Amino acid sequence: MEYIKNYIEQHRERFLDELFGLIRIPSISSISDHKPDMLRAAEYWKKSLLEAGCDRAEVIPSQGNPVVFGEKVIDPALPTVLVYGHYDVMPVDPIELWKSPPFEPEVRDGRIYARGADDDKGQAFMHAKAFELMVRTNTLPTNVKFMIEGEEEVGSPNLPAWLDQHRDMLKADVILVSDTSLLGWDKPSITTGLRGLAYMEVEVTGPNKDLHSGLFGGAVANPANVLAKLIATLKDENERVTIPGFYDDVLELSAEERAEMAKAPFDVEAYKRSLEIGEISGETGYSTLERTGIRPSLDVNGIWGGYTGEGAKTVLPSKASAKISMRLVPNQDHHKIARLFEEHFLRIAPPTVKVKVTALHGGQGYVSPIDIPAYRAAARAVETTFGKRPIPVRSGGSIPIISTFEEKLGLKSILMGFGLESDAIHSPNENFPLDNFYRGIETIPYFYTYFLEYMQA
């Protein structure tokens, strides 16, 4: 349909300028100093939704950062698509590795470089612009609602309660989300499974103050050595998590299902090359795609303690800490896993130290069916613009709120993302190819058309 390509071509630069305005707001949800930026980003979204053609848009308070809601109801009898996205972004450390400032978007080699360029400002904003396109060209086939939150990167702690409060307002037929990646530009895919997450922080305290390592070393338990030992025991020599009960609720896939998964294209040598690693690593008995797709994992996300500056300081630190998170697969409950972790960690800690364990956030895994109208519409839309049938894939990532949507609103979510693995989300030099941004805007209107068609069939 030429009008789609034409509209995008005419408004190409403006779309980018508007996205850049959003990106320039450093809305890092995990750092409390950025509170005012959260409000600015929310207001920016409200304005964008009204300008794009919403009948109504509001910044609605929650117990945490507010949620932006917008809607255009063309006919209450028609289906309604609820677009979900988030305006918050991850922190930017280590800042020194960025080639351009993270909140000053820059286009280099056809990619937008900035924190949030993909996750999720770039991807969510495609929906605002595709919606504008449909409104201005009088081709919007269904009702549309937008729900853009500001705490996704910290696990959406306040969204569940907010959903309860606004159930009526959020009535819809499906939730549409762009916050995931394609297997590749030439390997389009739609994410049908997400891992859950249990994110913990542990603090090990030895002596009540930093000590001179010469005067005390060898006679007092060093919390950094103890922490290393505790972390080391959390996985065995087969890279299996040792927490008792950790695997109890994991659903093992059948041989047939695993054979089906093994058909997804995957080049382990290219994978190793792109990460510059000598060997891959993971749970014995599973492939790389299985390790991230259908198996839970445990990773240290951060570790710190003692003297970390230049040179040598002979200190025996008082404390050492780590952030440790576990990716979970569907059927594992993150509350239960957090509890098992805490009990285990406290049990294995020696009496020479004090240990504190805090659950920072969590979310359940999710599996989406591929035989519903919305999935079929998404698959056909992607096929229309990419020229290839998308592969349904289980992603290793987590969008904890997705399973909550099903629980609270009774709605399935379609994860039609347009990112690439090379977008470096959560990393320095996050980026989003311009081609993906515009291709996303082009694909979304087809989704609406096909969705209405399948819903009315």
Added chain:
Amino acid sequence: MEYIKNYIEQHRERFLDELFGLIRIPSISSISDHKPDMLRAAEYWKKSLLEAGCDRAEVIPSQGNPVVFGEKVIDPALPTVLVYGHYDVMPVDPIELWKSPPFEPEVRDGRIYARGADDDKGQAFMHAKAFELMVRTNTLPTNVKFMIEGEEEVGSPNLPAWLDQHRDMLKADVILVSDTSLLGWDKPSITTGLRGLAYMEVEVTGPNKDLHSGLFGGAVANPANVLAKLIATLKDENERVTIPGFYDDVLELSAEERAEMAKAPFDVEAYKRSLEIGEISGETGYSTLERTGIRPSLDVNGIWGGYTGEGAKTVLPSKASAKISMRLVPNQDHHKIARLFEEHFLRIAPPTVKVKVTALHGGQGYVSPIDIPAYRAAARAVETTFGKRPIPVRSGGSIPIISTFEEKLGLKSILMGFGLESDAIHSPNENFPLDNFYRGIETIPYFYTYFLEYMQA
């Protein structure tokens, strides 16, 4: 001798003011930004030595920070005491735990609070003031030389070459050092042994950039998990270091020697209480005093990697690092131990990561005899002012340069220190009791008198 007490009483306030002037210079040797402060501290010492009565004082360049040299030769035929000290100090992290700014000395409850208050500005400056006292009261019994260096806290990397260059200038009969502690105000002691040190930094690199822990977690070796595992294996369940060859050169003490050591007063319950620890910890089969006095140890001094800020960031870090140091006992060679550590660490690292090991600094251990004139003079001087015979003790700390003095200059060092364990050297809120400062100044002149007496006997 009343004139000593009288002189100190008359100049009490000025002594403190002059020390404070030195303390206010933030001469942190491990942080290169402080280079100009190193020169300022050296010049301050030069001026102090000239004002105190040196015939000559100079700031003499080295390959690193300069060394301050001063001397007063009253008669070339008389013995010469070479005073060694250092004008550099440790970093001040974690700065937020200081109750007063580290470089603004403040007297609270009879203690000077500041970085360097004890180690080693306060202790070294006692020698400048005791020297002034002897000059002004015409009681200086021997020749005196001062050598105050600026790189002790980073392992004196350039002093050995400097010693070679200035051997003639440094000719003396003994080296006198105040950079150690008393067992307690009521338990005077003189340090007769020091541990050596091998201080390493390790860096573990996994993927070439920080990754999203959901998309990659479980399939790529996490360098922070790997580092934890490597550190964990460096000590066994008996807290013995597992590096092959580590204990080869350790001299085991005889049962008699250990029985003698066991007579030193030590209250394990008070020790635990003062550190607020539930249990002590260390190598099986040795007491706490043995663990720090005659046994080597291995401690993580710092560890860092990944996201260490507020909240949760789901990153699989590219790198994780640690500073790991080993305290060594006499006869262990720090070069050999550093090499064994490096070889071992590289050998145990899995092929899923790259590992870099750097030796940051090192020094040999030292044992001083207790039957030489200088030790006997020091013991009698301490007994004169404290009223109790000092106990000879092996300290767990390291002053790496002490063994180098013996090797390069053929001189023994007497470690007549006046600090207390509660002085929190290398920690926040370092302090030095005024009583110790003035008692040190009072004790030093007796050392000179008795030293001449024993040398001429």
